[in-house]
Amino acid sequence: MSLYSLGFVVFMLALLAAYYATGRLLGRGQWVVLLLGSLCYYCLAGSWQTLVYVLFCAVVTWLVPLALKHMDRLCAAEREACDDRAARKRAKARWQRRKQAVMLLGLLMAFGVLAQLKYWNVILYQLGQASSPRSLGLLLPLGISFYTFQSVSYLLDVYRGSDEAETNFLRHLLFVTYFPQMIQGPINRHAELAPQLLAYHAWDTQRARRALPLIGYGMLKKFLMADLLVGPISRLLDAPDAAAMPGSWAVLAILMYSAQQYGDFSGGIDMVEGISELLGIQMAPNFRRPYFATSLADFWRRWHISLGQWMRDYVFYPVALTRPLRALGKRAGRAGEHLGRTLPACLANILVFLIVGAWHGAQAHFIVWGLYNGLVIALADLLKPAFSAAAQRLGIDSRSRGWHVASVIRTFLVVNVGWYFDRVESFSLSLALLRSSVLSFGAAELPRLWSSALLSRAEHAQILLAVAMAVAVFCVSLCQERGHQVRTRLLAWPLPLRWALYAFVGLLVVATSVLHVGGGFMYANY
Amino acid sequence: MPTTSDSNPVAQGRCANGAAACRSLRRRLMVALAAVLFAMLVNAVAGFALGAYGTLSGVAWRDFRAAERLDCVVVGSSYAQRGIDPNVLDARLGTSTVSLATPGQTLSDSFEATRAAIDEKGARRIILGLGVESLSTGDDVASRASFAMARNDGDPLGLSKAMLRLALSPSALGGRASLDLLSPWVFTPVKTPSAIADNLRARLTGEDIALSAERTTPDWRYLGRGYGNHERTLEADDSRTSVGVYGHPQARRECLRQLRRICELCRARNVQLVVVATPHPAFDLRSFGGSYVQVMGQAAEVVRDSGALFMDFNIIRPELMSLEADDYGDFEHLNFGGAEKFSTVLARELRALDEGEGVEADFESYDNWDACLERRPQV
Numbered sequence: 001m002s003l004y005s006l007g008f009v010v011f012m013l014a015l016l017a018a019y020y021a022t023g024r025l026l027g028r029g030q031w032v033v034l035l036l037g038s039l040c041y042y043c044l045a046g047s048w049q050t051l052v053y054v055l056f057c058a059v060v061t062w063l064v065p066l067a068l069k070h071m072d073r074l075c076a077a078e079r080e081a082c083d084d085r086a087a088r089k090r091a092k093a094r095w096q097r098r099k100q101a102v103m104l105l106g107l108l109m110a111f112g113v114l115a116q117l118k119y120w121n122v123i124l125y126q127l128g129q130a131s132s133p134r135s136l137g138l139l140l141p142l143g144i145s146f147y148t149f150q151s152v153s154y155l156l157d158v159y160r161g162s163d164e165a166e167t168n169f170l171r172h173l174l175f176v177t178y179f180p181q182m183i184q185g186p187i188n189r190h191a192e193l194a195p196q197l198l199a200y201h202a203w204d205t206q207r208a209r210r211a212l213p214l215i216g217y218g219m220l221k222k223f224l225m226a227d228l229l230v231g232p233i234s235r236l237l238d239a240p241d242a243a244a245m246p247g248s249w250a251v252l253a254i255l256m257y258s259a260q261q262y263g264d265f266s267g268g269i270d271m272v273e274g275i276s277e278l279l280g281i282q283m284a285p286n287f288r289r290p291y292f293a294t295s296l297a298d299f300w301r302r303w304h305i306s307l308g309q310w311m312r313d314y315v316f317y318p319v320a321l322t323r324p325l326r327a328l329g330k331r332a333g334r335a336g337e338h339l340g341r342t343l344p345a346c347l348a349n350i351l352v353f354l355i356v357g358a359w360h361g362a363q364a365h366f367i368v369w370g371l372y373n374g375l376v377i378a379l380a381d382l383l384k385p386a387f388s389a390a391a392q393r394l395g396i397d398s399r400s401r402g403w404h405v406a407s408v409i410r411t412f413l414v415v416n417v418g419w420y421f422d423r424v425e426s427f428s429l430s431l432a433l434l435r436s437s438v439l440s441f442g443a444a445e446l447p448r449l450w451s452s453a454l455l456s457r458a459e460h461a462q463i464l465l466a467v468a469m470a471v472a473v474f475c476v477s478l479c480q481e482r483g484h485q486v487r488t489r490l491l492a493w494p495l496p497l498r499w500a501l502y503a504f505v506g507l508l509v510v511a512t513s514v515l516h517v518g519g520g521f522m523y524a525n526y
Numbered sequence: 527m528p529t530t531s532d533s534n535p536v537a538q539g540r541c542a543n544g545a546a547a548c549r550s551l552r553r554r555l556m557v558a559l560a561a562v563l564f565a566m567l568v569n570a571v572a573g574f575a576l577g578a579y580g581t582l583s584g585v586a587w588r589d590f591r592a593a594e595r596l597d598c599v600v601v602g603s604s605y606a607q608r609g610i611d612p613n614v615l616d617a618r619l620g621t622s623t624v625s626l627a628t629p630g631q632t633l634s635d636s637f638e639a640t641r642a643a644i645d646e647k648g649a650r651r652i653i654l655g656l657g658v659e660s661l662s663t664g665d666d667v668a669s670r671a672s673f674a675m676a677r678n679d680g681d682p683l684g685l686s687k688a689m690l691r692l693a694l695s696p697s698a699l700g701g702r703a704s705l706d707l708l709s710p711w712v713f714t715p716v717k718t719p720s721a722i723a724d725n726l727r728a729r730l731t732g733e734d735i736a737l738s739a740e741r742t743t744p745d746w747r748y749l750g751r752g753y754g755n756h757e758r759t760l761e762a763d764d765s766r767t768s769v770g771v772y773g774h775p776q777a778r779r780e781c782l783r784q785l786r787r788i789c790e791l792c793r794a795r796n797v798q799l800v801v802v803a804t805p806h807p808a809f810d811l812r813s814f815g816g817s818y819v820q821v822m823g824q825a826a827e828v829v830r831d832s833g834a835l836f837m838d839f840n841i842i843r844p845e846l847m848s849l850e851a852d853d854y855g856d857f858e859h860l861n862f863g864g865a866e867k868f869s870t871v872l873a874r875e876l877r878a879l880d881e882g883e884g885v886e887a888d889f890e891s892y893d894n895w896d897a898c899l900e901r902r903p904q905v
Contacts (some may be wrong), residue, residue, distance in 0.1 A: 004705060006699055007701075205554070461717075499561065507568060510572075511572075511712065511714040511715075512704045512711045514715040
C-alpha cells in the first residue's frame, strides 16, 4: 500500500477517527489503536508473512533488556550478601560479564536476521555456492533495517542504564512497529518516542494545518523531482557504453542523482513526519538541508541525521573509547597533541562509514563509497590545523560570507564525487566516469545530449520539471537555513492564496501521473 | 417568563460556550466543504483543458450510442480494435456492426461492452478478438479508466460510480492510480502546449471527436463504425516481440473466469459469441515457444465448453489466408491493409456459420502447431 493511494487515505482516516475517538471517549488506550493500526499497515504495505521478522526482533529486544534488569537485581542482591569490598567488586565484574554476554546474544539475534537476509546470498555467491548474488530470492522485508536499528538502540540504552526496560510487550511492540517510521525511518530513540506513543493526544486543528503542507512538500520532492529523474539517470549511467560518454554527461547524471536521492529520501521523510504529526507524535528529525553543509562531516550531520546519531552513539564513541584506540591516541600524541586527540576519532569514523557503506549493500562500490566518506572526514580532521594555518597565511576570513559560500560549494562537490561510487554499480566504471568528468569534461558535448536519441522528448520535459522543482526546493531550503519558519509563514497567508497554492501543488502531483514514472521509496526495503 | 438559566451565570456561561463551539464547528465544516468544492472546481478545469476531448474509446462508444440497433458488436483489446474492420464485415455480410474494442481493454470490460451491446442494441452476435496478452495480463487501471470514461460520457453519476468502484478494486486500491482516478483526465491527457490549445479549441467548438482523436493520436485514422487504425507498417529492423516486451505469458485464472462470464452471458441471452485470436507475424508467434499453445489452448477449452465458437486465425489453413509483412503495423497488430484482408476472411467464416456450415475444417489443431508455423508466410 503506497503512501499516495486511496487505500492509505482510507486507512489514515479510519485510524485518525478511531485514535481520537478512543482518546475522547475513554481518555486512554490510544496507544492500542496505534499498535493495531501499525500492524495493519505493515500487513497491507509489506506482507503479513514478513511480520514474523518484526515480531522476532521485538521479542528479542524486549526480553533482553528485561533479562538485563533482572540480572541487575540479582547482582545487587549478591553484592549485598558479600562480606567485603573485594567480594562485591568480584560479584559486580562477574555479573557485568554475564550482562555483556546476554547483550551480545541479543545483538547477534537482532542483527543476525538482517545480516542473513542482506548478505547471505552474496556470501554464498562469493564462495561459489550460489549462481548469482540474488539467486536465493531473499527479499528484505519492509523497514527491516530501521526497526532493527531502532530496537537495538533501545536494548543498548537499557544496557547502559540510560533508559528503563519496558515491561509491557505490546507497548514495546508499538515502539518497534510504529508505522510512519517503517518505510524508511527515521530511527527514533525510545526515550523520546515511547512517551509520545503512550501519551494522550487530543485532536488539534492547528497541528493538522501544519502537518498538511509538510506532507504536500514531501510529495512534491518525491513525485516532481525524484521520480522524474530516475529514467534519465538510468539512461546515462546504466547505458552499455556509459564509460565512453563525455565527462559533462556523467557530471549531469550525478547532479541529477544528487537531486533524486535527496528528493526521494527527504520527500518520504517529510511525508511520514507530517503523517506522524497528524497523530500528535513528533519523530526525530532526519534532514536539515544537507546541501548547505560546510564540510563533509557537517553534511553527515544533516543527511539521515538519525542514522548518523545512531552510529555516533553506538559505534563511534564505543570504538573510539576502547582501550586499544585510546592507547594508540596516547602513542600518537607524542608526535603532536592534535594527532593524539584526533587519530582515534578518525579511525572510528572510517569504521562507521565502512559499516554505513556495507549497510547499503555488500557490493564493492558501496564499501568504496563508505571508505571514501570516512577517509575524507578523517583527513579533514587530521589536517584541520594545517588548513587553519594556511587560511590565516592567505588572509582568508573563515567567518566571512564568501568563505561560507565557498565551503558549501566545496562540500557539494566532495559529496557528489562520493555519489559516483554510490550510484554506479561497477567500481571500474565509477572510476572511469570520474576520470572523464575531470579530464575530458567536454562542455560542448552537453547540447549534443539534448539532441541525441539517448533521452526522449518526454525525458527532456521530466528533467526541466525536476530542475524547476529543485530550484524551488533550494529557495525554500535557503529561507529555512536563514532561520525563517517557512511553514509558519505559509500558514499566515490569506486563505484564498493558501488554497490556490495547495490546489496548484495538488495539480502538479496529480499531473506527474501523466508521465508514468517513479515507484516506491529507495530505502523502503533496506 | 424568567427561567433558571436567566438567573444562573454558570449555566449562562455554559450555554454561551456551547453555542460558540457549535458556531466554530459549523464554520470549520463550511470551510472544509468550500475547500472540497474548490478542489473539485480546479480538477474540473484541469480536466477540461488537459483531458483529451477525442479518444479512441470515446469514438467507439460514440458510434455505438449513435446506432439504433446493431446486429454485431466487436469487443476486445487492440488486437480486435486494429484487426477487425466492421465496415468490411458489414459490406460482406449485410449486417450492422460497430467495434467497441479499445486499446488495453480487459476481459472484465469486454464483459461490460458485451452486456451493453446485448441490452442496449439487441446485438445477436458478439465477436471477441483477443491474443495471448489478453489472457495473461493483470488489471490495467489506465485502460479501465479510459473505458469507463468513454462508457459513461455524459453521465457524471455513472462515471463517479465507475471510478469509485475501480479505485476500490484490489488492483488499484493500494497504488497511486487509486487517487489518480479522482482526476480521470490523467489517463487520457494531452501533453504539449499546442495539443492543449487544440484540445480547448475542439471542446469549445464542439468538433467531431473522431477528428480530434486523429489529431491527438499519432498516425491514427478513423474509418467509421468505431474503427480506426494506424498508418504504419512493420519495419524490417523492428526486433520487438510479444515475449520481449511483455515477458513469458501464463493464463491468469481471473482472465479465464472473465472469459467464461462472457461466454455464459451470451449463452444465456442466446447470442452467438465468436472468440477470435487475431493473426500475428510468424516471428512473434515463434518467440512464445510453447506458451502460446498453452495459453490459447486453455482459452479455447473455456470457450468451447461454454458452447461458443473459438477461431484462432494463426492456425487457419494457409491457402485460406496469407498475410505478408506489410499487412502488419507492428509485431502484434494488423494495419489497415491487413485488417481488411483478415476481416474479409473472417466474414467468409461467419457467412459459412450463418449458412449452417461447419468451419472446423478450415483450422488446424494446436497439436500441429510447429508444422502450422512452418507453413505460414515467414514474416
